[in-house]
Amino acid sequence: MTTYRALLETLDAWFARGRDAAGPDVIPCKRACSACCHGVFDISAADAELVATGLAALPAEEATRVRIRATEQLREYATHLPEWTSPWNVDALDERAFDALTEALATAPCPALEDDGGCAIYASRPATCRMTGLAMDTVSVGCLDNECPIQSDFPRYAALAPVPFDLMAFEDDAERHDAAAAARAFHTTTIAGAIAPPR
């Protein structure tokens, strides 16, 4: 079995293939752009472990800043879902309740997002973050739209064809990593949920 980081590199390679195929100056994704780094979304157990690892690798001052932002976001959760508390396990929530939370916090910046628009845990960002920015032709289960919220500002970018990626093979492997992470007490949560609790 590959390591989870190695598996995620296959997503990075997918994005790099798309960038190469698009040609220079078509894909606007760059460090200062953080348009897709807003809103709340669920991350897998393996991603929660990865995020925790990324946080642990940060200099203490930066980790504290990220933790404070995550704690503030968790307080926001409590105003919408007071019954949902630590360890913020998304699987323990009614799906509609989580959808309502994501809708209410659709513009909330990710706790890992730094003031300069960079991601504090870029090398340890979860799969969802690596899948944003291009449409994906999953080969087996149709196409996934590009979730970039500002793509209409870049017509050549918005018109790019979906880039092939064997999502089913990725998910099969990811499931094994989730099971291994679950055995180490990680679970499906959000970025804030993965960051804030002391472990």
Ligand code: SF4
């Ligand atoms: S983890 Fe990083 S890349 Fe992902 S949404 Fe947060 S800031 Fe953006």
